[in-house]
Each structure stands twice: as C-alpha cells, then as structure tokens.
Amino acid sequence: MLKDFEKKKAEDKAVVSAQIKELREKLLGQQQLIRDKKLPVLVLLEGWAAAGKGSLIKELISEIDPRFYSVVSPPIVPETEERYPFLYPFAKAIPENGKIVFLDSGWMESAVRKALRREITREEYKRRVRSVREFERQLRDGGYLVLKIFLHIQKEEQFERLQALAERPATEWRVTNEDLWQHKEYRRFLEAYDDFMEKTTDCVPWHILDGSRRKAAVRDAMQLLTEQIDQALELGKYVGEPFEEEFPLLEMPRLRDVDLTPTIEAEEYKKELKALQTRLSELHNLIYRRKIPVILCYEGWDAAGKGGNIRRIAYPLDPRGFDVHPIASPEPHELNRQYLWRFWTRLPRTGHICIFDRTWYGRVMVERLEGFCAEKDWQRAYNEINEFERQLTDWGAVLLKFWIHIDQETQLARFTERQNTPEKQWKITDEDWRNREKWDLYETAVDEMLKKTSTKNAPWYIIESNDKKYARIKTLKIVIDALEKACEEQFRKTME
Amino acid sequence: MLKDFEKKKAEDKAVVSAQIKELREKLLGQQQLIRDKKLPVLVLLEGWAAAGKGSLIKELISEIDPRFYSVVSPPIVPETEERYPFLYPFAKAIPENGKIVFLDSGWMESAVRKALRREITREEYKRRVRSVREFERQLRDGGYLVLKIFLHIQKEEQFERLQALAERPATEWRVTNEDLWQHKEYRRFLEAYDDFMEKTTDCVPWHILDGSRRKAAVRDAMQLLTEQIDQALELGKYVGEPFEEEFPLLEMPRLRDVDLTPTIEAEEYKKELKALQTRLSELHNLIYRRKIPVILCYEGWDAAGKGGNIRRIAYPLDPRGFDVHPIASPEPHELNRQYLWRFWTRLPRTGHICIFDRTWYGRVMVERLEGFCAEKDWQRAYNEINEFERQLTDWGAVLLKFWIHIDQETQLARFTERQNTPEKQWKITDEDWRNREKWDLYETAVDEMLKKTSTKNAPWYIIESNDKKYARIKTLKIVIDALEKACEEQFRKTME
Numbered sequence: 001m002l003k004d005f006e007k008k009k010a011e012d013k014a015v016v017s018a019q020i021k022e023l024r025e026k027l028l029g030q031q032q033l034i035r036d037k038k039l040p041v042l043v044l045l046e047g048w049a050a051a052g053k054g055s056l057i058k059e060l061i062s063e064i065d066p067r068f069y070s071v072v073s074p075p076i077v078p079e080t081e082e083r084y085p086f087l088y089p090f091a092k093a094i095p096e097n098g099k100i101v102f103l104d105s106g107w108m109e110s111a112v113r114k115a116l117r118r119e120i121t122r123e124e125y126k127r128r129v130r131s132v133r134e135f136e137r138q139l140r141d142g143g144y145l146v147l148k149i150f151l152h153i154q155k156e157e158q159f160e161r162l163q164a165l166a167e168r169p170a171t172e173w174r175v176t177n178e179d180l181w182q183h184k185e186y187r188r189f190l191e192a193y194d195d196f197m198e199k200t201t202d203c204v205p206w207h208i209l210d211g212s213r214r215k216a217a218v219r220d221a222m223q224l225l226t227e228q229i230d231q232a233l234e235l236g237k238y239v240g241e242p243f244e245e246e247f248p249l250l251e252m253p254r255l256r257d258v259d260l261t262p263t264i265e266a267e268e269y270k271k272e273l274k275a276l277q278t279r280l281s282e283l284h285n286l287i288y289r290r291k292i293p294v295i296l297c298y299e300g301w302d303a304a305g306k307g308g309n310i311r312r313i314a315y316p317l318d319p320r321g322f323d324v325h326p327i328a329s330p331e332p333h334e335l336n337r338q339y340l341w342r343f344w345t346r347l348p349r350t351g352h353i354c355i356f357d358r359t360w361y362g363r364v365m366v367e368r369l370e371g372f373c374a375e376k377d378w379q380r381a382y383n384e385i386n387e388f389e390r391q392l393t394d395w396g397a398v399l400l401k402f403w404i405h406i407d408q409e410t411q412l413a414r415f416t417e418r419q420n421t422p423e424k425q426w427k428i429t430d431e432d433w434r435n436r437e438k439w440d441l442y443e444t445a446v447d448e449m450l451k452k453t454s455t456k457n458a459p460w461y462i463i464e465s466n467d468k469k470y471a472r473i474k475t476l477k478i479v480i481d482a483l484e485k486a487c488e489e490q491f492r493k494t495m496e
Numbered sequence: 497m498l499k500d501f502e503k504k505k506a507e508d509k510a511v512v513s514a515q516i517k518e519l520r521e522k523l524l525g526q527q528q529l530i531r532d533k534k535l536p537v538l539v540l541l542e543g544w545a546a547a548g549k550g551s552l553i554k555e556l557i558s559e560i561d562p563r564f565y566s567v568v569s570p571p572i573v574p575e576t577e578e579r580y581p582f583l584y585p586f587a588k589a590i591p592e593n594g595k596i597v598f599l600d601s602g603w604m605e606s607a608v609r610k611a612l613r614r615e616i617t618r619e620e621y622k623r624r625v626r627s628v629r630e631f632e633r634q635l636r637d638g639g640y641l642v643l644k645i646f647l648h649i650q651k652e653e654q655f656e657r658l659q660a661l662a663e664r665p666a667t668e669w670r671v672t673n674e675d676l677w678q679h680k681e682y683r684r685f686l687e688a689y690d691d692f693m694e695k696t697t698d699c700v701p702w703h704i705l706d707g708s709r710r711k712a713a714v715r716d717a718m719q720l721l722t723e724q725i726d727q728a729l730e731l732g733k734y735v736g737e738p739f740e741e742e743f744p745l746l747e748m749p750r751l752r753d754v755d756l757t758p759t760i761e762a763e764e765y766k767k768e769l770k771a772l773q774t775r776l777s778e779l780h781n782l783i784y785r786r787k788i789p790v791i792l793c794y795e796g797w798d799a800a801g802k803g804g805n806i807r808r809i810a811y812p813l814d815p816r817g818f819d820v821h822p823i824a825s826p827e828p829h830e831l832n833r834q835y836l837w838r839f840w841t842r843l844p845r846t847g848h849i850c851i852f853d854r855t856w857y858g859r860v861m862v863e864r865l866e867g868f869c870a871e872k873d874w875q876r877a878y879n880e881i882n883e884f885e886r887q888l889t890d891w892g893a894v895l896l897k898f899w900i901h902i903d904q905e906t907q908l909a910r911f912t913e914r915q916n917t918p919e920k921q922w923k924i925t926d927e928d929w930r931n932r933e934k935w936d937l938y939e940t941a942v943d944e945m946l947k948k949t950s951t952k953n954a955p956w957y958i959i960e961s962n963d964k965k966y967a968r969i970k971t972l973k974i975v976i977d978a979l980e981k982a983c984e985e986q987f988r989k990t991m992e
Contacts, residue, residue, distance in 0.1 A: 032922045057815045066806055066820035067853060073816040104816055170781060285666060310562055319553045320569040320600055324562035333827050357563060426528045 016215045023222035024063045030229045031068050037233055038097035040144050040337070043225065046108045047151030048189075049179040050161035051211035056151060057102050059218045060225065064100070073104035079119035083349040085395040086110070086128050087135050091344035094139065096336035107132050108150075108200075112192045113178075116185065127394050129199050134387040136204040137243060141380060142338040145232040146204045149221055150197065153211040155186045242379065247386045250459055252450040255443055260407050263467040276476040277316035283483040284317050284353065291350040292486050293397040296479065297359045300404025301442075302432045303414040305468040309404060310355055312472040313479060322353035327362065339363055339373075339381075340388055350396070359401075360385055364449045369441055382452040389458040398486045399458040402475055403450065404465045408439055512711045519718035520559045526725045527564050533729055534593035536640045536833070539721065542604045543647030544685075545675040546657040547707035552647060553598050555714045556721065560596065569600035575615035579845040581891040582606070582624050583631055587840035590635065592832035603628050604646075604696075608688045609674075612681065623890045625695050630883040632700040633739060637876060638834040641728040642700045645717055646693065649707040651682045738875065743882045746955055748946040751939055756903050759963040772972040773812035779979040780813050780849065787846040788982050789893040792975065793855045795942075796900025798928045799910040801964040805900060806851055808968045809975060818849035823858065835859055835869075835877075836884055846892070855897075856881055860945050865937055878948040885954040894982045895954040898971055899946065900961045904935055 034041060043060070045053045061069055074089035087107065095101040111132065115125040139146050153161070162183060165171045182189055197206045207224055209217045264272070287294060296313065298306045310324060325346045334342040340360055348354035363385070368378040393399050406414075415436070418428040435442070454460040461478055465471035530537060539556070541549045557565055570585035583603065591597040607628065611621040635642050649657070658679060661667045678685055693702045703720055705713045760768070783790060792809065794802045806820060821842045830838040836856055844850035859881070864874040889895050902910075911932070914924040931938070950956040957974055961967035 029919050032919070035922070054814055054816060058811070061815060062807075062811055065803055066810055066851070067803070067822035070819060071815035102815065170778060173785060282666065289669060307561055307563070311558075314562055315554070315558055318550055319557060319567035319598065320550060323566060326563035331827065331829050333829070355562070423525050423528065426531070 013215065016219050019219050020059075020215070020222060023219065023226055026226045027060075027222065027229075028063050030226060030233075031065060033233050034100070034229065035068065035098040038336075039229070039232055040095040040097050041100040041229065041232075042095055042103065042139065042144055042146045043100065044103045044106045044108070044146065044148045045151065046105060046149070046193075047211060048153050048158055049176075049182050050158055050165065051151040051153045052214060052217070053104055053151055055214070056218060056221055057104060060102065060221060068098070069100040069102065070095075071102045071104060074106065074110075076105075076110050076113055079114055084347060085391060085397075087131055087391060088344060088347065091135070091341065094144070094337060094341060096333065098336075107135070108193070108196050112189070112196050116188060116192055129196065131387075131391045131394070132200050133203060134384075134391070136200070138340070138384050138387070139338060140204055140238050141242075141384075143237040144338065145228055147225060147228055148204055148206050149224065150193070150206055150208045151211040151217065152208050155183070157212050158183055158186065239376075242376065242383070244383045245386070247390075247455045249452070250454040250456060252454050252460060253462070254447050255405065255450075255462070258405055258462055258464060260405065260410075260464050260466040262464050262470050264470045264473055266469070269469040269473060272473050273312065273476070276473065276480060277312070279480055280313070280476060280483075281316040281318075283480060283487070284321060286487050287353070287398075287483055288318075288321050288351040290487060290490055292483075292490060293348050293350045293395070294353040294483065294486075295348065295392060295397050295399045296353065296355045297361070297399070297401040298355065298357050298404065299359060299361050299365070299402070299446075300463075300465070301406050301411055302435060303411050303418070303428075304404040304406045305465045305471055306357060306404050308468055309402075309463070309465070309472050309475055310357060313355065313476065317353060321351070322355065323348065324355045324357060327356060327358040339367075340384070343388075347392070360388070361401075361449060361453075364453075365442065365445050368445055369438060382449070385453055386455055386458075389453075389455065393457040396490075398482050400478060400482055401454075401458060401460045402478075403446065403460055403462045404471060405462050406465050408436075410466045411436065509711065512715050515715050516555075516711070516718060519715065519722055522722045523556075523718065523725075524559050526722060526729075527561055529729050530596065530725065531564065531594040534832075535725070535728055536591040536593050537596040537725065537728075538591055538599065538635065538640055538642045539596065540599045540602045540604070540642065540644045541647065542601055542645070542689075543707060544649050544654055545672075545678050546654055546661065547647040547649045548710060548713070549600055549647055551710070552714060552717055553600060556598065556717060564594070565596040565598060566591075567598045567600060570602065570606075572601075572606050572609055575610055580843060581887060581893075583627055583887060584840060584843065587631070587837065590640070590833060590837060592829065594832075603631070604689070604692050608685070608692050612684060612688055625692065627883075627887045627890065628696050629699060630880075630887070632696070634836070634880050634883070635834060636700055636734050637738075637880075639733040640834065641724055643721060643724055644700060644702050645720065646689070646702055646704045647707040647713065648704050651679070653708050654679055654682065735872075738872065738879070740879045741882070743886075743951045745948070746950040746952060748950050748956060749958070750943050751901065751946075751958070754901055754958055754960065756901065756906075756960050756962040758960050758966050760966040760969055762965070765965040765969060768969050769808065769972070772969065772976060773808070775976055776809070776972060776979075777812035777814075779976060779983070780817060782983050783849070783894075783979055784814075784817050784847045786983060786986055788979075788986060789844050789846045789888075789891070790849040790979065790982075791844065791888060791893050791895045792849065792851045793857070793895070793897040794851065794853050794900060795855060795857050795861070795898070796959075796961070797902050797907055797938075798931060799907050799914070799924075800900040800902045801961045801967055802853060802900050804964055805898075805959070805961070805968050805971055806853060809851065809972065813849060817847070818851065819844065820851045820853060823852060823854040835863075836880070839884075843888070856884070857897075857945060857949075860949075861938065861941050864941055865934060878945070881949055882951055882954075885949075885951065889953040892986075894978050896974060896978055897950075897954060897956045898974075899942065899956055899958045900967060901958050902961050904932075906962045907932065 033039075045057060047053050057071055061071065072093040074093065090103065090107050093101060093103065107128075111125060111128045114120045115122075120128070136146055136148075162175050162179060166175045197208075200206070207220075209220050211217055298310060300306050314322065314324060323346075327342075330339075330342060343356070343360050346354065346356075363373065363381040364378050367373045368375075389399055415428055415432065418424040450460050450462070461475075463471045463475055529535075541553060543549050553567055557567065568589040570589065586599065586603050589597060589599065603624075607621060607624045610616045611618075616624070632642055632644075658671050658675060662671045693704075696702070703716075705716050707713055794806060796802050810818065810820060819842075823838075826835075826838060839852070839856050842850065842852075859869065859877040860874050863869045864871075885895055911924055911928065914920040946956050946958070957971075959967045959971055
C-alpha cells in the first residue's frame, strides 16, 4: 500500500511539473499579445511571512522577457514618517500599457500591518479599505488587468519555515522581528487579513493559494495569470455598469450667471496684497511645521490670468516648500498609464504646497471635447476624480480648486493685446484661437464639471477675473482662510 | 555732513531698486528666448546658513512664469543612510531644455559638510571634488548654462542673523543645530568652502556675492543671471577644446579577431548552470547585506542572445533585489535632458543589482551612426562615459560590461528562424534588417568603443555567443568572480 501511495505522489508531482511547463509556454506566448494589445497587468502578491511569495514571483517571471515586467516591493514606512498618501507608492508603481508589474506585498499588507500596530485608527483603516476598493476599480475600469493572490500557510507551517530559515547562517538574517511578531500574533493577523479580503473582493476578486504545496501553488498562480490574460485580451476593456457614489455636493452657479463686474481700486489692491502675502508667508511656516499638505488647483479660460494669479500666491512662499506643476498634454510615458498617474506622481510631501496649473480636470474638458478619450471614460471620471480627491483630503490635504473666470469680450481684448505686444506673443497660439471658437462647448463642459465635482472636502471656487487684481485678492483670501481653518482643526485634534 | 551721508545712502538704495526693476524686466523677456532656444539653465546657490539664499531665490523667481522654473533643495542625508552615488540627487534635478532650475544648496554644501563631519575620508572628498568638476563640465559641454553663486557673510553678520531668527518665536525653529555648529566652526567652514571653490572654478566659475548687502546681492545675482543667459543665447553650445583624460585602459581584441567557435556540451551546461546559479543566489544575499551596488551592462548584436543571457542571470536572483532596465529610444522628456540623465535616474540602490539591456553606449553606436547627435558630441562621449563610470565605481559599484558577440552568418540564421517562427516574429523588425546592412559601420564603432572605454574599474567583456549556452556560462562566471572579489575587498576594508 505504501508503495502505491509513494508512486501516486511521484506521479502527481510529475503531472504538476508538466502542467507548469505547459503554462510557462503559454505565458511566454502571451507576452507578445500583451505588448501588441497594450494590456497593462498588475499582479498583487500578498500572504504570510515565509509563505514563499518571493519564490513564487521568481517562478512566474522565470520565462518572461525582462523587458516586459518589473517586480516592485514598496517598503512599509512607519506612519509617523509617511510623507505621502497611503496609496502613493502603489499608484506610482502601476505598469504602463503592455507591461506586467508584480507587487511583492502591497496595499493590503500595508493597511493591515499598520492597523495591527495601532499606528492608524479604526476609522482610518476603514477609509483605507475604501480607497483600496476605489483604486482597484479605477484601474479595472481603466483597462488594467489586476490579479490579486494571497499565499496562505498555517501557523505550524510558518513556524517550521521560519525555524528553517533561522537555523541556516546564510538565511538567518531574513527572519525579521516583524516576522516573529506576525507569528506570535498569527490569530490576529488571520482575522485582519480575512477582514480585509472580505471587504475588497467584490470588484477585483481575491484568490487564495495554498502556500504549503509549493509546486501546486506555482501551477495555480500560473493558471490564474494565463487565464485572466486570455480573458482580458479577448474581452478588452471592462464595460460593466459605471459605478457612481453620491458625494455631498455644493451648489454652484452656472458660469453665465456669474457677475463679473467686481473690481478693486489700485491703492487698496496694493495694501491688501501686501497684508495678505505677509499672512500667507506666516501660514506657510505653520503648515510646514504641522506637516499639512496643500494642493491648489487652477483651471480657467485662456488669458483669464492664471499665471499672474499663481505668481501672487507663490511670491510670499518659501521656494523650498512649494512647487508649481504646469500641466500640458501628456507625454508618451504618461499616456501609457491610467490618466491620474501623472498627478499621483506629482503630489506634494506633507508640509509642502503644490500648485497645479491645469489639472486632472483636463479629462472632462479638453479630453472630452477633443475626443482624446471615449465618452464612457470622461463620464466615469467625475466619480473617479471625487474619489481621488477624497483620498487626498482623507490624507489630510487642503485641496482647493479655482476656476479663473472671464467673459468672452475680456478674452478677446487680452488675446488681441498679446498678439500686438512682441514680448507677449509667445503666450498666444493658434490653438488658443481655436479653443475660443468652442467657447460654448467648453462652457457646457465646465458647468457640468463644477456641478458634479464641487465636494465639501474639495470645493470649487469661481474667481471673477475680468479684473485680475480683484481675482488675486479673492484667491489669496480663500487660500488663507482654508489654511487657517486647517491649522486650527489640526490643533484641535491634537488637544483631543 | 551726516545729512549728506544719509541722503547719499537713500539715493544709492533708490538706484539699486531701479536697477533690480530693470533687470527683472530683462529676465522676464529672456524667459521666452530660453524656451524658444531650448536653453537649460541650472543656477546653483551655495553659501552660509542665514546668508539669505532663500530670500535671494525668492527675488530671482518673483517675475518668472512658474512654468519655466523649479526650485530644488536636496536634503543632505547622513553618509551611512546614503543609498545612491554622491551626485545622484543633483544629476536627477538638472533642468530640461528651456527650463531653469534653482538649486538651493547642492554638491558643494554636501561635499564640504560631510568632509567636516568626518563622514567621508579626505580621499573620498577629493574624489567628490573631481566628480563635481566632471559633472559641471559635462553639463556645460552638453549645452547647459550653469551659474554658480556663493552668498557670503562674515561671522559677526551670521551671529546677528541667527540671533534675530532665534529671538522671534515664529522663526526660532529655523535655526538648526547644524547652523549653530557651522557658526561655531566658522573658520573651518570658511577654509573648506574656499578650498572647494578654488578647486572647482576653472570650468564653470564661482561668483561670490556679498550677502550682507541684501539688495545689492539681488541686483548682482540678477545681473549675472541675465548676462549669462544673453551670452548663452548668443553663443549657443560651448565649443571649447574637448577635454580628454588618460584613463588606464585594458587591451581589447578587435571583434573580427575574436574566436567564436567555443561551445559547451548540453550535459555540462546543465550541470554548470545549476551550480553557478546557486552560487550567484548566495552572493546576491551577501551583496545585499553588505550594501554593494551592482550594475551589469549588456550590449551586442541583434539576435546575439542578450535576452536569454540576462534571464539566466536574473533567474537565481531575489526579484526584490534587482531590476532590468530595457533601454529603447529616448522618450521626449529624456531627449530634453543631458543624455546620461536617463541612466542616472535608473541607478540601483546600494545592495541592489541592476541590469541595463542596452546602455549609455548608444551614444557612440546608434546615435553616432544614425546621426542622432553631432560628431563632437559622440567624440566627447568616450571620455564622459569613462568619467561617469568611474563615479559609479568610486561609489562602490561593481560595474561590468558585456558585448554579446556573434558573427554575421549566425545572425542571419537567427533572423531567418525568427521570421519563420510565429511566436518569435515580434522579435524581428525591419529595423533589425536595416541595422544588419550596416554591420561594418557598427563593427568599426564597436571596436572604437571597446578600445576607448574598457577601463580597469569598468571593463568590457566580449562574450562569444555563437553558442548561446557557452555565452551564458561565461557571463555567469565573470559576474560571480567579480562579486566574490568585491565582497572580499569590502571585508578587507572593514578589517583595516
């Protein structure tokens, strides 16, 4: 009997090996298709310490051309040293079209571990779970194949593996205190992993593999990967029902109803400007020390005065503590990734101010009107942007959005002046004139954008800029007011 | 008399203010030219703590459109936590064409401070000074305008300013322990700054401004900046004598003299491969723990077997500890910067391995032959690359370069096979056939490259790859040998 048993086992092993070989061939062939069809693939590998994530990845990549994949293992930074939003390292690491990224631990390990270490509150943990769901769904809707695998082993198995590692001098150092802590708290981790997976499996499902059977786990992972690639290649972009959450929105006037007559006297402007800039400078110190990140978004008509407005904000700031990001048409490496990627990668560190001169709202304005993306893409974007901005304000950012507004006559006057002033000619292009002809279309798009994305946490402000001076003073006041409130609120929290 | 004196002073002040206003206008006008002529401008501001670098930058940028500049202040990381080469943060920060970058402290402060803190040896300091000279010259030769300003104040002035800052609660926190230490050690800093400037002023000169006269310093800095921009716009790229250092070079055979017959038996290959990969895996652990960075460069004929060779190296490595960078034609944002920028930004951290699948040698091969750069650009590149590689090995990197070599018949056979095998067709393009026609031109270029850039610290290895298996074993052995030596050498150093 035992002989039969052994024979059967050897046969099984041979079968699995043969299967792996076959799947490897298949994956090899799929590479080319992934590239040709520009499919971006993100494989997230989570699991227990010593479950064999590293070896599994090694097997998965063994036959793939290194030009088509990369392996990323973002470190889990202690919460107190975290200078970016929770999802930042992962959003930064998403693959470009036609490439595969293997994430060796990711948003799950980070969220769960910090929750168990009590570095984040229960509330904050819940917010992170929500942001993960949003992030995964946005990737899926953006045409990404996201495959999530959890490599599971039981406590006894983990014990044996950690022991085996610890006993060999060459591998001893691999057993970290974090691993030992996890083993000790195995039960708590189990519940926490389980909870996380339960809550994040509806849009992009989790797949649990048995890490105790190494070969079979490799086979299963390869099977999952190749099947899902086949599917993604065949079905193309996800086209389910668009998800829409009800965000509490602020009432916004229609652009044409905005009174553009307000002005300010030159004398008063000078006085106010100076006082406000002094105050902003003080506040910059304060938010730097309290590590509050600030994001100011500028959109508006061509020649509305965005540049000058931004300069008046920037002038009193310490140049080491702020950045201005001019946003032009995306470059090829940016076009090759989900559209928010180029904004994720430009976020400020805590305590810093960043000013976006044009923003992610390009999606629902120029990209919509020029047909640079499909209708369902920009339709979905209102909700995606609201989620993105909530993730930023959840992180603690002050996020303000300005629509710098003028009327058509004012624009014409400024265009003409630019055309006739040699030093200003570079500021006016044929494209500006072309855009001007589409004023009504833009107005409709902007009205819709203001209506759908002016949330309480990230409000839009319409800045009347027929008088640029008036516009600058108004913007400065709004920024100062928001920073004061943020400082006050943070102080209140530390008192609690 | 005193009244006259006061009056004169007020007049002087008014004159300076008027000058600043005029220069500001000029700078404003130059923006457009910088953009149109794609001039990259790097302004380095060094100087004493509390000398007013921040305020000076603020004045300089006050009228510049934020789309055209950014301010960068790289932190000085303690040497023990440094994971990248000395110049890395600065090389990363260079402007793209048509933009201005203001560096608020840079390579001078970093080198001097670490030397004074005794975090680096005298020898290492000297190497850094040399690398700075090389870096600055390479930027200048690459068409960059580099302006270096040192803002000077005397010890008494520094005392008063630090005191003033420390006395106001709002600015007290700005006085750091590092600042106090500098003040205490003013004399030592003075000598060290002086020494650094003496040694780095020949290619790109230093300009010392008097920080005690704030307005005049602003005026002088603006004058320097606008004058040099005028000059750069007028003269275009620097066209002095090309600099060439004699690097100790290794003797290299000409490609046509290389014997391509070596082969290996299938059985022996299998056995050797396994043993070598096991050893490489152990060494990867070791270099990870000893924080030795490793850079492997692959160049070679199309279809020579680079991909498969790289895969055999990558297979035994922990995927979390290495990266493969496939190098294709530069993207627009890469073309817009000095040609080594896209390699600087891809360097591995200490303890990590990175494999470049094609490299910076594109400059002296494809860019030379296809005319993507001027003759003087690729002629200069041999020396620039030798310098760059010495900077990497000075940092402690193991740097190996492989030319994967085959003959024309073998290439033809492989091309034909690719063409006739559906799964391999993507690997062969019209460009490959076109390149093949230029075999002789490439051979000349490669021979010259091997001859001029096979330095002792960063040697070229010609890998006979008519038999791919033989090539893989040979490459693995060279890598293992180099890693063993590096580990040994490092161990010896720690014993000293």
